[in-house]
Amino acid sequence: MTARERVIKTLEFDSPDRAPRDLWALPGVGMLRSEELEAVNRQYPSDFAGPGGRYGPSSVSRGNPAEVGTYVDDWACEWTVAEVGVVGEVKNPPLADWGRLDGWTPPWELLDNADLSGVNASCAATDKFVKTGTHVRPFERMQFLRGTENLFVDIMCQPEEFKELCRRIHEFNLRDIEMWAQTNVDAIGFMDDWGTQQTLLIDPELWRAIFKPMYKDYCDICKAHGKYVFFHSDGHIMSIYPDLIEIGMDAVNSQLFCMNIEEIGRLFKGKLTFWGEICRQHILPFGAVEDARAAVKRVRSALDDGTGGVIAQCEWGVRDPKENIEAVFEAWLEENEKETT
Amino acid sequence: MEELLEQLAVCVERGKVNAASPYPPDMKGEDGADELTKKALDEGIAPDDVLAKGLVIGMGRVGQKFSENKVFVPDLLMAAKAMSAGMAYLKPFFEAGEAHHKGVFIIGTVQGDLHDIGKNLVAMVVEGGGWKVVDLGVDVSPEKFVEAVSENDGCVVGLSALLTTTMVNMEKTVALIKKSAPGTKVVVGGAPLTAEFAEKIGADGYSADPQGALSFLDV
Structure with missing residues (x-):
């Protein structure tokens, strides 16, 4: 079974030979612990690959997002980074003042000058499952552009400027998704962090009114082109799982350990593939190897009965012990071996 | 007095900042925490009472609902904005020692x-x-x-x-x-x-x- 077949069987609940592997590493791991990262990737090769294309060069970005200090991203948002290799925070949102919206446009040059000419060849050259990321993160994009507190007020008051900003970002996102949908990638991914530790950041009804229709449009494009849809959100998002399933998402990465994993299994197993994860707030950074192994068993027991629906994913934080990451993948192999014996 | 302070508490709880604020839609055009705090002080209600029996009550209610996951972050922010609108009128009283913080x-x-x-x-x-x-x-x-x-x-x-x-x-x-x-x-x-x-x-x-x-x- 090739890696691509394995992932597809997982997504289709068609009894893969084992849970496919997908290790995420924060930038700092690659920068500061590259040998360890390479060793783990050698021992536990990923079943996923990237597509090899690139977006067009930005006309505004400058600086290095992985270094301490400030940098400006492709959307002209100024970030401050406090620790090497750890994602920073936007401290100078360019549209904090609605007066700047009139002349503002999304960075179309990223799409207009994108070079995807090698994507189909790279898809053909690998037997791994090719998933692309995108710029699509409408909620977070508006946070970065407006500032978080401003955006929350916008969501409640819904001024015309907010609606216009939504429209422009959505237009960009539709073209972004459309662009990738016309390639031979297997899946398209997008994201937004929606949860606190306990619940959704905003009222689920507001989420359904404002953001769900956007996500549905993205899913529709993907489905029309035969692509799988992958989505990531931090936090407790149990209240919108049914919506994510309804609009056609195939795989969702969320902080399972913020939520009731067993309840998630009871409600959603077989309807959605769980794209990881293992608790990155407590177990991976501070737990013992035994804790990491037990966490895998818990996920396996709750969400995976051997027919698929779970991807063996975890995120390697910059100070997480390598042994805990290795333990996750060891435990997944053992769990899958139990299934086959 | 109690009725006015209860109105003020409701404005904070619901995030009604002032009369011009479009939020919440069902209170459109009504006075908000801004106008009601000023009114309370103009009517001679003690600043400590405006704080403790109006603003603090409203914020406490929304904070409790937030901790019970009944309202969400934007609700809390709107309530805080309403609270701030009222607190602006109390600032001189704090500075003059006529209103008091808990600590x-x-x-x-x-x-x-x-x-x-x-x-x-x-x-x-x-x-x-x-x-x-x-x-x-x-x-x-x-x-x-x-x-x-x-x-x-x-x-x-x-x-x-x-x-x-x-x-x-x-x-x-x-x-x-x-x-x-x-x-x-x-x-x-x-x-x-x-x-x-x-x-x-x-x-x-x-x-x-x-x-x-x-x-x-x-x-």
Whole structure:
């Protein structure tokens, strides 16, 4: 079974030979612990690959997002980074003042000058499952552009400027998704962090009114082109799982350990593939190897009965012990071996 | 008097800032916390009563609902905006000693961490609970916390962190505060934190949400 077949069987609940592997590493791991990262990737090769294309060069970005200090991203948002290799925070949102919206446009040059000419060849050259990321993160994009507190007020008051900003970002996102949908990638991914530790950041009804229709449009494009849809959100998002399933998402990465994993299994197993994860707030950074192994068993027991629906994913934080990451993948192999014996 | 203060509490609870505010839609055109606070003071209601029986009541209600996951972050922010509109009228009374805070709460996000939304929410709820809040901002060094403590006798300190890499910096901050100003209470919070971690680093309290922090202070 090739890696691509394995992932597809997982997504289709068609009894893969084992849970496919997908290790995420924060930038700092690659920068500061590259040998360890390479060793783990050698021992536990990923079943996923990237597509090899690139977006067009930005006309505004400058600086290095992985270094301490400030940098400006492709959307002209100024970030401050406090620790090497750890994602920073936007401290100078360019549209904090609605007066700047009139002349503002999304960075179309990223799409207009994108070079995807090698994507189909790279898809053909690998037997791994090719998933692309995108710029699509409408909620977070508006946070970065407006500032978080401003955006929350916008969501409640819904001024015309907010609606216009939504429209422009959505237009960009539709073209972004459309662009990738016309390639031979297997899946398209997008994201937004929606949860606190306990619940959704905003009222689920507001989420359904404002953001769900956007996500549905993205899913529709993907489905029309035969692509799988992958989505990531931090936090407790149990209240919108049914919506994510309804609009056609195939795989969702969320902080399972913020939520009731067993309840998630009871409600959603077989309807959605769980794209990881293992608790990155407590177990991976501070737990013992035994804790990491037990966490895998818990996920396996709750969400995976051997027919698929779970991807063996975890995120390697910059100070997480390598042994805990290795333990996750060891435990997944053992769990899958139990299934086959 | 009671009716006016109850109206004021409702405005804070619902996030009705002023008459011009379009939010919440079902209160469009009605007076908000801005107008009602001014009216209460003009009618001669004591500033301490406006605070304790109006603004604080409203903020307490929304904070409680937030801790029960019945309202969400934007609701809390709108309530805080309404609260601030009312507090602006009380400021001169605080300065003149005619209105009184329950105490001083010093808050900041610990060194190395730039996240502020959680810290800001706690600050809003605590201020809405009648405390004077000294917000030191983000990426605050242990020394800066200690300096602020030395300038505010009897204060309580709140430490925030969002990242697993920065929550460990709390321990050093707690230790330095306890060393320089023994008896100073410290409460900690943030997404990856637990009560066990708080105890381990020597903090006096942990809260998973803003209302919990206020409850810790009010005890």
